[in-house]
Amino acid sequence: METLYWVFIAIAFIISFIALFYPILPGVLFLAAGFLIYGFGFNFDPFTPLFIIIQALLLISLFVIDYAGNAYAIKKKGGSKAAIWGSTLGLIIGPFVIPIPVANILIGPFLGAVLAEMVFHKKGLKASVSIGIGTVLAFVGTTLIKVITQALMIGYFYYQVL
Structure with a gap:
């Protein structure tokens, strides 16, 4: 049974990374599910208050990174809501x-982004494309940051439980 728990934990972590590229999947929830599978399958003893605080802050940061990075890039390029x-x-x-x-x-x-700017704010093609490029660059940058953050979270998890 122990092996089965570890398989489920690994699958949850893998899906959390896949979700970075398929945002319809709730990646953060799969990451948290991996922690919970360990807790219910083994025990919650390794999850000290410090561990919980650090992981919670990093989970929250994944949401903030996603939204703030995109919003910042769009605003910097002159884009709108x-x-x-x-x-x-x-x-x-x-x-x-x-x-x-x-x-x-x-x-x-x-x-x-391009269509929204052209339709709702009547911006020209050149300005709208610039905003669209900013959006893509922000997505790539934030995804890279999220990959690193998730890897740190999983590494810290394994450090605590092994």
């Missing part, structure tokens, strides 16, 4: 509409 919403919708819808793996999570937010 419509571009933020458009890029978010494009990120969610992209994997379902665009059949090219990985490119769909780059093209979706780009098109969402």
Whole structure:
């Protein structure tokens, strides 16, 4: 049974990384699920108050990084809240509409931001494309930061339990 718990923990952690590229999956929840599987399958003793505080802060930071990074890049390029919403919708819808793996999570937010700026704020193609490029660069940058953050969280988890 012990091996089965570790398999489930590993699967939860792997899905949390896959969710970075398929945002329709709740990656943060799978990361937390891995911790909970360990706690219920073995015990919660390694989860000291310091461990819980650090992991909770890092979990919260994953949400903040995601939203703040995109919003900052769009604002810096002169984009509006419509571009933020458009890029978010494009990120969610992209994997379902665009059949090219990985490119769909780059093209979706780009098109969402560009179209939102052109439709709702009547910006020209050049300005809208610039905002769209900023959105893609922000997504790539924040995804890189989230990969590192999640790896640190999992590393700290293994450090505590092994």
